Amino acid sequence: MAKTKAAYKVPILTGEIKIPKVVSGISAYEKMYQGEKDDMVALGFPASLEEGWEIKAVGIFKQLLSHNKALRDYMDICVRCGACTDKCQFFLGTGDSNNMPVGRAELMRKVYRYYFTPAGSLFKGLADAEPFSEEMLKKWFTYYYQCSECRRCSYYCPYGIDTAVITMAAREIMDGIGLGQKYSTVIIHKVFNTGNNIGIPQAALRNTLDDLEEEINEETGKDVKIPMDVEGAEVLLVPPSADFFAMPHMESLKGYAKVFYKAGVSWTVSSYASEAANFGMFIGSYRNTKELNKRIWDEARRLKVKRVVVGECGHAWRAMYNYSNTMNGPFDFLDNKYRQPTHICDFTLGLIKDGVIKVDPSANDDKIITYHDSCNIARGSRIGEIPGGQFTIPRELIKACANNFYELRNGTNKAETYCCGAGGGILTDEVMNVRIAGSMAKMQTIKEVMDNKGVNFLALICAICKTQFAKMYQLYGFDAEMVGGIHQLVSSAIIL
Amino acid sequence: MFDLNFISGVYVFLTYLAGVIFILGVALRIVVYARTPMPVKIPLTPAPLTPMGATGRVASEVLLFKSLYRANKPTWVAGYIFHISFFLLILLHFARHFVYHHPLPSWYQLFVNVGIICGILMVLSLFYLLLRRMIVDRVRIISLFSDYLILIILMMIAVAGLSLNFFISASALTKIDNRLDPFITDIAAFHPINIPSNPYFLVHYSLTLLLIAYIPFSKVMHFVGIFFSPTRYMTDNPQEERYYKPDAEDLSL
Numbered sequence: 001m002a003k004t005k006a007a008y009k010v011p012i013l014t015g016e017i018k019i020p021k022v023v024s025g026i027s028a029y030e031k032m033y034q035g036e037k038d039d040m041v042a043l044g045f046p047a048s049l050e051e052g053w054e055i056k057a058v059g060i061f062k063q064l065l066s067h068n069k070a071l072r073d074y075m076d077i078c079v080r081c082g083a084c085t086d087k088c089q090f091f092l093g094t095g096d097s098n099n100m101p102v103g104r105a106e107l108m109r110k111v112y113r114y115y116f117t118p119a120g121s122l123f124k125g126l127a128d129a130e131p132f133s134e135e136m137l138k139k140w141f142t143y144y145y146q147c148s149e150c151r152r153c154s155y156y157c158p159y160g161i162d163t164a165v166i167t168m169a170a171r172e173i174m175d176g177i178g179l180g181q182k183y184s185t186v187i188i189h190k191v192f193n194t195g196n197n198i199g200i201p202q203a204a205l206r207n208t209l210d211d212l213e214e215e216i217n218e219e220t221g222k223d224v225k226i227p228m229d230v231e232g233a234e235v236l237l238v239p240p241s242a243d244f245f246a247m248p249h250m251e252s253l254k255g256y257a258k259v260f261y262k263a264g265v266s267w268t269v270s271s272y273a274s275e276a277a278n279f280g281m282f283i284g285s286y287r288n289t290k291e292l293n294k295r296i297w298d299e300a301r302r303l304k305v306k307r308v309v310v311g312e313c314g315h316a317w318r319a320m321y322n323y324s325n326t327m328n329g330p331f332d333f334l335d336n337k338y339r340q341p342t343h344i345c346d347f348t349l350g351l352i353k354d355g356v357i358k359v360d361p362s363a364n365d366d367k368i369i370t371y372h373d374s375c376n377i378a379r380g381s382r383i384g385e386i387p388g389g390q391f392t393i394p395r396e397l398i399k400a401c402a403n404n405f406y407e408l409r410n411g412t413n414k415a416e417t418y419c420c421g422a423g424g425g426i427l428t429d430e431v432m433n434v435r436i437a438g439s440m441a442k443m444q445t446i447k448e449v450m451d452n453k454g455v456n457f458l459a460l461i462c463a464i465c466k467t468q469f470a471k472m473y474q475l476y477g478f479d480a481e482m483v484g485g486i487h488q489l490v491s492s493a494i495i496l
Numbered sequence: 497m498f499d500l501n502f503i504s505g506v507y508v509f510l511t512y513l514a515g516v517i518f519i520l521g522v523a524l525r526i527v528v529y530a531r532t533p534m535p536v537k538i539p540l541t542p543a544p545l546t547p548m549g550a551t552g553r554v555a556s557e558v559l560l561f562k563s564l565y566r567a568n569k570p571t572w573v574a575g576y577i578f579h580i581s582f583f584l585l586i587l588l589h590f591a592r593h594f595v596y597h598h599p600l601p602s603w604y605q606l607f608v609n610v611g612i613i614c615g616i617l618m619v620l621s622l623f624y625l626l627l628r629r630m631i632v633d634r635v636r637i638i639s640l641f642s643d644y645l646i647l648i649i650l651m652m653i654a655v656a657g658l659s660l661n662f663f664i665s666a667s668a669l670t671k672i673d674n675r676l677d678p679f680i681t682d683i684a685a686f687h688p689i690n691i692p693s694n695p696y697f698l699v700h701y702s703l704t705l706l707l708i709a710y711i712p713f714s715k716v717m718h719f720v721g722i723f724f725s726p727t728r729y730m731t732d733n734p735q736e737e738r739y740y741k742p743d744a745e746d747l748s749l
């Protein structure tokens with residue numbers, strides 16, 4: 001149920017990021033809705049929380065400890081140095097000590113010490129060990145869903161402790177005892193049923209694409225097609241499904257279509273694999289992540305394409321880039337000339353550099369642009385051949401397509417980027433205040449370039465970022481149309 | 497058996513006990529960390545593409561605390577001074593075995609002075625870290641009893657060590673020095689002899705044994721764990737080389 005706008009607590013933007021006063025429990029008032037029976041069962045989890053969940057949870061925890069080196073290591077080695085405490089956008093926005101990365105992780109470590117360390121089982125309170133009580137489970141359900149798995153904390157931790165790993169494990173444990181999160185489980189279930197997060201069936205998807213083709217035709221007079229389920233196409237394009245119907249995402253889809261049209265590369269989207277996003281990753285479930293990922297490679301096989309290109313989406317790229325080969329590889333049935341998968345920005349920039357497509361940057365002269373590094377791409381996955389390609393390629397592409405570009409403040413972009421505040425499966429209305437708080441850090445830096453450079457366009461390559469910033473812009477009092485994908489810029493600049 | 501007085505008997509037993517706990521504890525932890533599989537690749541930017549690069553990266557964390565430097569400069573300074581002085585002191589204590597021979601080398605006093613400076617730096621940096629823990633509210637709220645405990649043990653060890661140089665007479669110190677070397681040599685050869693009985697020395701020695709035995713159960717294990725942190729040691733090459741760990745399947749990412 002959406003709250004009225006009056007219930008939202010929107011901070012005033014000054015362009016500065018201040019470290020708030022620490023208060024434990026201050027953001028506990030917002031919680032996720034619990035996963036529902038059908039969805040939970042479809043994902044292979046118990047339908048709901050049952051008697052004896054504590055023992056079961058400890059059992060799953062134990063299994064995870066022996067199957068996940070990162071979790072195993074990160075449970076022990078935190079020295080509580082505090083280096084990460086002021087690095088999480090959710091702490092900066094809420095001031096809740098449980099949203100400091102180490103505070104979040106300690107919620108799990110308390111339980112870990114109680115069941116799995118000698119000190120914890122002997123000295124309990126003195127060793128800060130706590131049994132897995134209902135109280136504790138409540139805290140887990142609250143704070144492990146106020147983390148966007150952005151890994152900013154890990155960048156600064158002297159041991160690289162990755163709170164996203166801990167959050168994922170916590171979610172996996174909770175799912176395993178039947179306490180799921182509605183938003184993510186509904187979405188994963190939809191992909192299993194229809195092929196995409198939104199639940200658009202095949203015919204409806206074709207209709208949407210027809211409308212888009214018509215729109216492009218009206219705007220450009222060109223006969224740009226968006227082929228679907230075409231066997232033997234060269235490229236299978238997998239965008240996040242938001243690109244099919246949400247704004248400003250659709251503008252990017254038009255951009256991709258124009259690039260393929262002009263380059264003369266045959267391509268197709270698929271109705272079976274119409275989703276690049278992988279919410280299995282958000283809930284930390286290997287099995288579900290693999291299942292979702294598999295759809296794409298199965299479809300690549302069935303359609304006999306030569307390569308797979310992924311649209312603008314943050315965590316989707318991380319899942320595709322990092323996990324595909326592990327989970328569903330190897331991809332020797334595809335053309336090994338290409339990186340499998342290829343990022344759409346890499347693909348388009350390559351065509352521009354090779355002179356296959358031409359762009360006119362002055363077409364975007366009405367825009368003064370800045371760029372937000374999506375955290376899952378920035379810290380989790382490379383684009384292209386060289387290290388740091390995830391930073392250079394999108395920027396080169398923007399600069400090729402537009403003349404006015406300004407960076408956000410140093411220390412808040414590239415590997416140090418703040419998250420948009422809604423990644424990791426929290427892009428849902430019931431935690432809108434958490435989203436607002438989480439976006440605050442980034443919004444401050446955006447406000448800074450708006451004031452100093454007159455920036456009026458925020459370029460993105462992540463579907464969640466687009467939805468989140470479009471919403472946040474409205475709430476913070478800006479025009480939502482000042483947000484869009486890089487391929488929206490390509491779409492205006494490309495000479496057809 | 498051995499011809500030991502009662503105190504020495506107790507200390508010899510505790511020394512071996514601490515040694516066994518430390519060695520087994522650390523070895524067990526290394527085995528557990530090394531054998532636990534990592535299901536997927538999770539290197540964190542700036543991730544090197546090659547194993548060489550990844551080794552260099554881990555080295556930069558171990559030797560320079562690079563990430564901490566990025567995160568918090570004052571903590572880095574204090575943390576770095578503490579670790580370096582502590583590490584040098586450990587080295588010096590071992591080196592002493594080769595240095596302390598009669599006649600003493602001409603630079604022996606210099607050798608001792610370096611140790612004293614390290615000891616003072618260690619106490620000061622620990623004191624800063626302790627104050628920070630108590631004063632900065634973000635750090636205070638996450639601090640556990642054990643976080644204070646380890647700081648206090650280390651400080652007491654350092655202060656007791658320094659006291660040997662400042663609170664007792666030169667002749668008393670020489671007496672300890674002369675008896676310490678054979679004690680260590682013989683205990684290492686499993687032929688224990690009597691321990692130097694100076695109370696200042698015994699305090700320093702007891703606390704050190706306590707620390708050694710406590711390490712495997714404490715956060716000090718980060719000195720092992722840092723080598724097994726996937727975000728740092730992994731290479732960024734999932735496309736070039738298939739990473740597959742069958743025994744890690746079907747669980748958490």
Ligand code: SF4
Nearest residue numbers: 078080081082084157
């Ligand atoms: S920076 Fe790392 S070691 Fe320090 S408190 Fe945070 S998680 Fe723990």
Ligand code: SF4
Nearest residue numbers: 088147148150151153
């Ligand atoms: S992963 Fe991101 S959101 Fe989660 S604790 Fe770390 S910094 Fe905060």
Ligand code: SF4
Nearest residue numbers: 314374375420423464
């Ligand atoms: S939505 Fe964007 S910024 Fe936020 S978590 Fe995803 S990639 Fe990160």
